[in-house]
Amino acid sequence: MHNLSEFLQKYHHWFIFLLLEVVSMVLLFQFNGYQGSVWFTSANAVSGKVYEANAAVNQFFSLAKVNEQLTQRNVFLEQRIQQLSEQLEKATGDTTIASKPIMAAIAGNRVIPARVISNSIDKQDNFITLDKGAADGIKPDMGVVGGTGIVGIVYQTSRNYSIVIPVLSSHSRISCKIQGRGYFGYLHWDGKSPRHAYVDDIPRHAHFRLYDKIVTSGYSSVFPPGILIGKIIHVYNSPDGLAYRCMVELSTDFGNLRNVCVVDDKIMRERLEVQRAAEDSIKNKKE
Structure with a gap:
């Protein structure tokens, strides 16, 4: 004082x-x-x-919240467009009057919007971390898509987070096909450019062209058919000369990935559970 x-x-x-x-x-x-x-x-x-x-x-x-809302709205609008397109095709009988939007393939499935909080594109085995987890209904082996195409598959989950194995990983092998052609193969990444991947084992008698789209085949137990993966930009002969190898320009820009949707396809999950139960049963009998 x-x-x-x-x-x-x-x-x-x-x-x-x-x-x-x-x-x-x-x-x-x-x-x-x-x-x-x-x-x-x-x-x-x-x-x-x-x-x-x-x-x-x-x-x-507030941009993060706005982006999440826009992602949810885009998915809703794309599903609505698909429904209207189908009604229009039925009314006119013209199946070419409207093309399917990218996300139309997941119409009818529950989608869980999520935000990418960690991502890498320069490793042999990259991982993506999402801000949603088991508490939001996400489970391992669920497919993950973005606004422009496929992203990857959920590998592990905690209560509030999920780890995704993206297309840009040596462990990723996604069943795919040439849209409108029916020929299918497996998509894999060679660990180099984050913009390109490859589809092997396309038969020599297959008829297709450059820039044909590559989409999910629906033969796996993860993705429904028709989700865009990319487009063919180059064709090689396989080492044995019995098939083609196609270079695919990926539709998803993994270097600028912010918002995604996890696809909760209950039918696919049920199919996966049945397949795993059958595999375990055969394994136990052999033992």
């Missing part, structure tokens, strides 16, 4: 000066029209800048 008293006594003239300055400013701007208008205009300009900066900050931190 004694120190405070000494401080006030030592610098009391400065406090008096500041007080008089404040009083003079108030009198100046309150009783002089021109000075008052200048102060009012300047104060409004400063407060406007402050409010603008505050709004920009709030908008930035």
Whole structure:
């Protein structure tokens, strides 16, 4: 207390000066029209800048929620377009009048929107981490898709997070086919470009063209048929010369992946459970 008293006594003239300055400013701007208008205009300009900066900050931190809402809305709209397209085809009898959107293949399935919180594209075995887990209904072996095509397969889950094995992994082998041609093979990644993968074992008698689309075949127990994977951009001969090897430009940009949807296909999961039960039964008999 004694120190405070000494401080006030030592610098009391400065406090008096500041007080008089404040009083003079108030009198100046309150009783002089021109000075008052200048102060009012300047104060409004400063407060406007402050409010603008505050709004920009709030908008930035709300982008994640906006992206999630947009993903859910896009999936809903794409499913709705598919339903309307089917009704239009039935009414007109013309199956070419409207093309299926990318996400139409998951119409009728429950989709769980999720956000990518960790991702890599420069390793031999990449992983993706999602901000949704078992508490949200996600289980291992569920398919994961983005707004432009396939992403990967759920590998492990905790209560609030999921690990996905993407197409960009040496452990990824996804059954696929050439859209409209019927020829199928398995998609795999060679560990190099994150924009390209390969489909092997396309038979030599197969008829297809460059830029034909590659989609999921539906033969696996994970993805329904027709989900876009990419397009053929180059064709090679297999090492034994008995088949073709196709380079595929992936439709999903894994370097810019933010929002995805996990596909809860109950029919596919039931099929997977039956297959696993059969495999375990055969294994037990052999033992």
